[in-house]
Amino acid sequence: MIISFQMWKIVLGLAISGFLLMFSVNYIGGYTAQQNDVLRTKIMNTFELACYNVYNTGNSMVFDDFSKLPFDVSLSVGAEHAIKVAGLGQRVLKVPVLFSIGDKMVFSRAEYDTGWWKFRYVVAMPETEIVLAPGNSPYASETVKGIVKALPDTTNFKNKVTYAVCNGNDIESACGKKPCEAQALLEELESGKALRGGKCTADLKKNQRLVTISMSCTEGTRGVCVEPYGPASGKARLYGTGTVFSYDDYADVAALIVGYEKKDAYGVAGESMYIHKNSEMAKELSLAAKIMARRYELLAGGLSGIAQRGQMDSDAEELGCVKLFQEMAASLDGLASEPLGSSEKAGETKKRMKEMGCDYD
Amino acid sequence: MFEYVIAAFFIVLIIIFVMFMLGSYQMSQLELEKQKFSEQKAEQLLKRVVSSPLVAKEDGVLDDSKLIAALGLCDDMEQFFGKNWYAVIIILDSSGKTVRCQQGEYSTDCNYWVICADNLEARISKEKASGAGEEYAYTVPVNVARKMGWVTRRGTATRAEPALIEVWTYD
Amino acid sequence: MTERGQANIVMMILVLFLVFGMFIFLLALLQKPPEHPMDNMYVHSMLLSIMRSDTGYPEENCKTVADAVACAFFEPYYKCGDNVPCYDLASSIMQELVNRYRSSKKNRLYYIEASPEGRVVSWMGKAVEISLPKSNEYIKNSLQKSTAEEKIQKLFKGEPITVKVKLYMAEIEAGK
Numbered sequence: 068m069i070i071s072f073q074m075w076k077i078v079l080g081l082a083i084s085g086f087l088l089m090f091s092v093n094y095i096g097g098y099t100a101q102q103n104d105v106l107r108t109k110i111m112n113t114f115e116l117a118c119y120n121v122y123n124t125g126n127s128m129v130f131d132d133f134s135k136l137p138f139d140v141s142l143s144v145g146a147e148h149a150i151k152v153a154g155l156g157q158r159v160l161k162v163p164v165l166f167s168i169g170d171k172m173v174f175s176r177a178e179y180d181t182g183w184w185k186f187r188y189v190v191a192m193p194e195t196e197i198v199l200a201p202g203n204s205p206y207a208s209e210t211v212k213g214i215v216k217a218l219p220d221t222t223n224f225k226n227k228v229t230y231a232v233c234n235g236n237d238i239e240s241a242c243g244k245k246p247c248e249a250q251a252l253l254e255e256l257e258s259g260k261a262l263r264g265g266k267c268t269a270d271l272k273k274n275q276r277l278v279t280i281s282m283s284c285t286e287g288t289r290g291v292c293v294e295p296y297g298p299a300s301g302k303a304r305l306y307g308t309g310t311v312f313s314y315d316d317y318a319d320v321a322a323l324i325v326g327y328e329k330k331d332a333y334g335v336a337g338e339s340m341y342i343h344k345n346s347e348m349a350k351e352l353s354l355a356a357k358i359m360a361r362r363y364e365l366l367a368g369g370l371s372g373i374a375q376r377g378q379m380d381s382d383a384e385e386l387g388c389v390k391l392f393q394e395m396a397a398s399l400d401g402l403a404s405e406p407l408g409s410s411e412k413a414g415e416t417k418k419r420m421k422e423m424g425c426d427y428d
Numbered sequence: 429m430f431e432y433v434i435a436a437f438f439i440v441l442i443i444i445f446v447m448f449m450l451g452s453y454q455m456s457q458l459e460l461e462k463q464k465f466s467e468q469k470a471e472q473l474l475k476r477v478v479s480s481p482l483v484a485k486e487d488g489v490l491d492d493s494k495l496i497a498a499l500g501l502c503d504d505m506e507q508f509f510g511k512n513w514y515a516v517i518i519i520l521d522s523s524g525k526t527v528r529c530q531q532g533e534y535s536t537d538c539n540y541w542v543i544c545a546d547n548l549e550a551r552i553s554k555e556k557a558s559g560a561g562e563e564y565a566y567t568v569p570v571n572v573a574r575k576m577g578w579v580t581r582r583g584t585a586t587r588a589e590p591a592l593i594e595v596w597t598y599d
Numbered sequence: 600m601t602e603r604g605q606a607n608i609v610m611m612i613l614v615l616f617l618v619f620g621m622f623i624f625l626l627a628l629l630q631k632p633p634e635h636p637m638d639n640m641y642v643h644s645m646l647l648s649i650m651r652s653d654t655g656y657p658e659e660n661c662k663t664v665a666d667a668v669a670c671a672f673f674e675p676y677y678k679c680g681d682n683v684p685c686y687d688l689a690s691s692i693m694q695e696l697v698n699r700y701r702s703s704k705k706n707r708l709y710y711i712e713a714s715p716e717g718r719v720v721s722w723m724g725k726a727v728e729i730s731l732p733k734s735n736e737y738i739k740n741s742l743q744k745s746t747a748e749e750k751i752q753k754l755f756k757g758e759p760i761t762v763k764v765k766l767y768m769a770e771i772e773a774g775k
Contacts, residue, residue: 080436087440094447098454105458112465119472123479161510162476185481354504358482361497369493369534369576370584378579385583427485427586431606438610442617449624471637488647520699568641569648569700578657588663590652590696592703 107136107155114191115160117174122162122189127175127219129226130191134170141331142166144342151332162189163347165318165325165340169193169274171226175219179316179348182414183399184355186348188318190219192325193274194226198290199241200233200267200279206295207280212256213299213317214278218324220249233267233277276327278320291323291337305337312341315407319344345407352406360399366426367392388425391416463562466599470564474595477515478570482508483543489571489588490517492529495541499531502544512598514545519572519591536574539589545596565596638745638768641704646711646747646766649696654688656680664692665751669762671729672715673755675722686727689713694731697766706771710735716750716761738769745769 110132117130139153149157150166163186171194178187197218201207221227230241230252241247241262242255256262267277267289277290284292284304293314295301303312303320307328314320319341326340333339367389373379374386398413420426479487482505483494495517498505506513518526519539529538570593577587650665660670661679670677670685677685697709712730720727730736738744744767751762 083436083440087443091443091447098450101454105454105461109461112461112468116465116468116472119469119476123472123475161473350507354501354508355482357501357504358494358497361501362491362493365493365496365532365534366575372534373576373579373584378581379583380581383582431603435606435609435613439613442613446620453624471640488644489651520696520702522695522699566637567703568637569645571648571651577653585657587653588651590648590699592700 103136104154107138107152110135110138111150111152111155111158115158118160118162118164118189118191121174121176121191122164122187125176125187127173127221127224129224130172130174131170131226133168133172138168139331140166140168141333141336142326142339142343143333144339144346148343148346163187163344163351164189164191165322165344166191167193167325167327167329167336169195173219173221173224173226173228177217177219177318177321179217179318181352181410183359183395183410183417184352186318186351188344188347190217190321190325192219192228194228196229196231196272196275197324198231198233198238198267198269198271198275198277199262199264200277200281201262201264202266202279202281204280204282204295206298206301208256208261209298210280210293210295210301210317210320211262212253214293214320214324215249215252215256217317217321218249222248222250231275232262232264233269234264235266236269238267238269238275276324278324290328291320293320305335307335308338310338312338318348349406353403356399356403356406360396360403363392363396363399367396384423385425388420388423391420391423391425395420466562467564469599470566470595470597473509473513473597474566474568474593477509477595478568478593480509485573485586489573490591490593491573491575492536493534493575495543495572496529496531496534498543499529499541502546505544514596515541515543516545516594516596517541517543517570517572517591519589521589534576536577561599563596563598565594567592567594639747642745642766642768643747645700645768646749646764649693649700649711649766650749650751650764652692652696654679654692656683656688661685661688664689664696665749665764666753667692668713668729668764669751669753669755669760672713672720672727672762673753673760675720675727686722686729690729690731693729697731708735708738708769708771710738710767711764713762713764716763735767738767741767741769743770 113132114130117128121128141151143149143151143157147159149159151157165188169192172191174189174191176187176189178185199211201211204210215230219228227246227248229246229248231238231247232241242251267279271277279288279290279292281292281294284294284302286304286309288304289306292304293301294303299317300315303314303323305312305323305328307330312319312323322340322344323337326337329336370386370389370392374381379386395413395416398416402408402410402413478484483490483498485491521539526540527538528540528542529535570591571588572591574587574589576584578585650663652664654661654664654667656662656679658679659666660674660677661667667679667685667689671689675684675686679685679688693711697711701707701709710732712728714728747766749764751764753760
């Protein structure tokens, strides 16, 4: 009897322990998954704040938090451009960001000057080697300079965006020394060095992105193929999409390079970045044109009022600014409804205003 | 034997208690993190407004003509800066008087701009009623550059005045 | 009896673990009182705004508060608008602007001081210094203060000069 009682105690003890163990393991499993989600949310929050900080201050920074956990991040370009993180939902960034996720990232702010307005955007990309295949286009050198200026300059940063040249099966550093970063490459190009390279058939590593500059881009070309018509315009193709992208500034090309060929639920990431950049730019330029048109009308009225009240001599040079303010307001009124239209006239007027001292830069 | 049962009972109680404590600690950390993130976003909005060329001449120096031009363009400003915010800018005059600037006319006599606060109650009441968001308001010293602050017979010049900007946001 | 003793020991150890664990947990919750990052931003912005503000005098030596402060140390005999020495202008306008900003954050005390970097400037036998108001000088030593510093760099007779301006902000302690 004693033995059976002790047996019963053992069995009961084992049953209770087994139950407790199962409960604990389940709980810990759930807790760990929840902790991972919490950590991912924290990392995305830090990413979002880093984008705002870089946009506001213009100070570049490195970002390594994505190395802590695997992330599946994509950009949806529907009615609202939202960054979607698998398992965490979506968030809408309030500043234009061209991004691709990697373990060691670098953030910087770039800008595109339309002549009357500077469109700023953040570029957030992982350590990358941009492999250039310059081809025989007469605008190859200008195009390379434009692309380099639109991407982060990582000189003095620990995460690097470097440049190499490809010719056939060979890939070598673009400026004869490693690593060839933006500043070094621009110095070489400014000094008149021409990059030599043709069609690239080399195998590319995971962190290499191919940019071909050609007089004629075909659909099957790997990476990004740029076909310049002039120093800052042309068309481009991205491998994996049948779309022909036209560009009037290098931010468009930067968008294709940063997003690149990665496929996600919304298509090819480079295409999404291109759409996002143009949509954000149109939105910002439209608002800027509205505000600035109103502003110049106000200034024209204000200055005329001062003259009419006799507070200024009728031959004062500054009164010449009234006409320029009115011209500028008229040009910008047109751009407010067609923000991506030609801003040449507005740019010219702005230049004349600056020369006359009518307005600050 | 009875002691073993009591000991086992207390052990189980302690394990379950620790699990619940961990869980509730986790929840409180999440809440704190969420609040901290909202505060930081509000701070970044303030920095963005104060440095944006849409209303500023340079970082920390707002332009009076741009501020007047921005009045009445709240829907567009919201598309750009986001929803549920307003800004009040006031020049700290020696007179102590406040004269609100109106759209449509450039004037150096007014010293007080309100951007996007009109009809604020109507615009955010829906969100406030449905959500459990937080309000944040930050005030920061800035300068306002009066474009025609100095007027002489030969021309005008810009004059920098001390001012404050308050940015209120609901998240 | 031995079994009972063992059970008691086990219980005591468990209770000790529990108490120890609670103690560690509560210690982890004990955090420093959160710093006010916005206070830092406020005081930096306030100092920049003061330095950038126009004084009302159009001359190059007196146009902004920063110009007047630099003038106060290196050309203290210069008169703004032909009648106000720049030292007097710099002191009075800095005090006035601090008072104007004070009205927006009433529970704070301010102290501002300016001095040339790397040298002592004398005028009429005394070292030139700007520190206002003297009654608030003690907040420099306060633990809970926010500080902002700016450097004014100019050329004086072809030589680069630097004037350091520091603004201190502290909370008014209860009862003071």
